[in-house]
Amino acid sequence: MAHDKPRVDAATGTTTTGHEWDGISELNTPLPRWWLWVFYACIVWAVGYWLVYPSWPLVSSYTKGMFGWQSRDAIVADLAGLKVLRGPMTEKLANASLADISGDPSLLEFARAQGKTAFADNCAPCHGAGGAGAKGYPNLNDDDWLWGGKLTDIATTITHGIRSADPDARTGSMPAFGRDNMLPKADIAAAADYVRSLAGLPADKGAQIDKGKQVFADNCAVCHGEDGKGNRELGAPNLTDRIWLYGSDKAVIVEGLTNGRGAVMPNWGGRLDASTVKALAVYVHTFGGGEKE
Template sequence: MTKNVTENKPVKGKNIDETTGVETTGHSWDGITELNNPLPRWWLWTLYACIVWAVGYTIFYPAWPMISGATSGTLGWSTRGAVAQDIADHEAKNAQLVADLVAADLPTLAPGDPLHRYAVARGGAVFRANCSQCHGSGAAGALGYPNLLDDDWLWGGDVASIAMTIDHGIRNDTDPDARWSQMPAFGDILSKPEIASLVTYVISLSATVEDRAQAAEGAVLFSENCAACHSDDATGNRDMGAPNLTDAIWLYGGDTASLTQTITQARFGVMPAWGQRLSDVDVDAVAVYVHSLGGGEQAPE
């Protein structure tokens, strides 16, 4: 607060504003002096209470950063410890369900069964944390990453086959039981015109092509070079991870340019062996979750 002052009365070394009777700070600007009003008592007591609370907090709880950590506080409490305890409590509540899921025969789990519902819920959480980065949050896949919603499977779509794929991965060098297949780079085997004919034939398996003569030439090349893996009718071979070429579902694209690149250079997609990172129950849960997305198949008889 400021006040025009003509005279200030000195009282025992203090400058007192004669109009308000309040001590001034002694500062003056063009005859205007600043009053030194005391802070309200409620504000001071609040400040003192905050100081006391802060001192108590630093004694009982983690507070001051140090070189390699922080003061732990006499109570030994930490947010990490609280989260760990919550996780432990959650796991304890679900311990029986976890044990049952590990021991269960996955193909026999029926939708609607409490254990199946638990597996889907747990598997969905694990999928979103570990698998969605490649397959998408909705599991619809992307270029080079399979769509897990449809019924087109490279290695089998029953729950046991899905679990094995998740557990051991595909074409990785960390798990000796990984799914493994390797397509030759036909650019080192066939000429460009031959590859063009082969591309035309592959496209003709699921769409209409204009150059039927070229497609016929490609059919001969397919029989000589590709049928061993993709089968004579081009419907694929799950034992080898060879895709069905007749269904117009393409992992790397089904247009002329994409197929030319695939045949010329080959593809070599790699999936981690999640069994080395996830627990057995999490692998089983993810398998049940993926199987439940809509494209899951019945176990082969």
């Protein structure tokens, strides 16, 4: 880039800036007046905005603006208005039993709507937006419930959680048979083979079904039952279906037997009010896998 004294371009009659690249000179063309006026207007608008609305941060606060308006105050006012609007139905929901909610179409619709919002805010990160779950997080759409799928069962689970800090939380976990040296690796592998056979899954080559059956009877049947159909009082899953929380591969089952299982669900009763817990229970119950009382 070369610098030269400004001169008048012979072709256009416009003064150059003195900048030149490879023989090409830059013309000193002024900006359009309309663009300049828009630019100046934006500056005036910005200054006015700074004065009228909250804008500039201070050491421990911020400028409040001449109008004293804040978006936070507007949101609080909108939420307060919504609370007043929902007030009668919310009170009705709080005073109704789960059975009453199911029998009142208008209250049931309100509970579902409120439960849908609460589910998206609190439960979807683990169970998914549609309740389909993920590895280690139960699918709420099917009819396979570790702790029961009736309205009262679901409400209890939501309120107290599973293996949470709540003294009334649902408890029960699968022992770490391998890590705690309760069973040798060969027995764990055989038990995994037998568990897969309970669900009708194909046996691996060299599977020891008979040995696994005895290991299961001696160590697992106390929770899962002699037939492997589980025990909801303990949260022990039904092993005869093909619904697996962590997966049905032999390696996954061996890993579970070796290190145990004991996932935690928060106790939402200490975080959500009673009416929201009821709404959540009703909403989850309508996913498709809910059971009748």
